[in-house]
Amino acid sequence: MQRLAVEQRRKKFEKDGFIVVEDLLTPTELRGLKRRVAQIGNGKLKHVPEDRFEVEPAVASGKVKAKSGIESLRKINNLTDYDEVFLATAKNPKILDVVEELLGPNIMVFGDQFFVKPAKIGVEKPYHQDHAYFFVEPKNIVTCWIALEDATVENGCLHFIPGSHRVGLIDHSEKWMVGDREDMQVPESAIDLSKEVAAPLKSGSASFHHSMILHKSGPNKSPHPRWGWAISYMSSDSTWAGPPGKKPKYRLVRGKAFRGKV
Numbered sequence: 001m002q003r004l005a006v007e008q009r010r011k012k013f014e015k016d017g018f019i020v021v022e023d024l025l026t027p028t029e030l031r032g033l034k035r036r037v038a039q040i041g042n043g044k045l046k047h048v049p050e051d052r053f054e055v056e057p058a059v060a061s062g063k064v065k066a067k068s069g070i071e072s073l074r075k076i077n078n079l080t081d082y083d084e085v086f087l088a089t090a091k092n093p094k095i096l097d098v099v100e101e102l103l104g105p106n107i108m109v110f111g112d113q114f115f116v117k118p119a120k121i122g123v124e125k126p127y128h129q130d131h132a133y134f135f136v137e138p139k140n141i142v143t144c145w146i147a148l149e150d151a152t153v154e155n156g157c158l159h160f161i162p163g164s165h166r167v168g169l170i171d172h173s174e175k176w177m178v179g180d181r182e183d184m185q186v187p188e189s190a191i192d193l194s195k196e197v198a199a200p201l202k203s204g205s206a207s208f209h210h211s212m213i214l215h216k217s218g219p220n221k222s223p224h225p226r227w228g229w230a231i232s233y234m235s236s237d238s239t240w241a242g243p244p245g246k247k248p249k250y251r252l253v254r255g256k257a258f259r260g261k262v
């Protein structure tokens, strides 16, 4: 990409807290990922531990009987820790080049989540800032969210509040129940919904968002699944800020590591 375009993209990310990059992955790359995740979700490949899978609430409660393993899932956590195809994609230079523009040359994978959001039953994820869940400093993690299927307003694409990454960490004390698991959300009174923008994506396109931006995804009310894979990256000179001794082993994917840092 030309220097000017790169500079414009960086400025847009600084101002809004997210950018969209069209056609990041090719149809062949997408097909490989889709085949692989279906094999994992349907139990044909068994190398991803069970505790990485989260079942969609309507299926977990017995209200809906899913037609296949993958269609029963809300998400799969940390595929890059177990699966070579997803790990290779997390190292794809087309992704890392954009991340480098936003974070600098030394990059580690912080974590990843594959969101299934199955047709008709996928629940919403209410407004939150990712960094409310992330224990590293500075609060500057970039998530690449790749659409494996078209993500639309009807099937629950991401929505952002542009510029909200610049206001600091907001209170997440409101309870949000995902089935019987308690999670958290930002109270609606703390969100300027007049600024909300939807970020629909064609399959193969991706958004890159800052870990402090307020964002949500809607429920999937459509007959189409909304598969999206979110890989979060941090600069390798970040510092662990969680409980001592609990730091996960992070993977360097570009540049160099620093002693005493993550």
Ligand SMILES: O=C(O)CCC(=O)C(=O)O
Residues within 6 Å of the ligand: 115, 117, 125, 130, 143, 145, 215, 216, 217, 228, 230
């Ligand atoms: O894909 C979703 O439904 C939620 C994604 C999200 O909130 C994130 O990637 O941070």
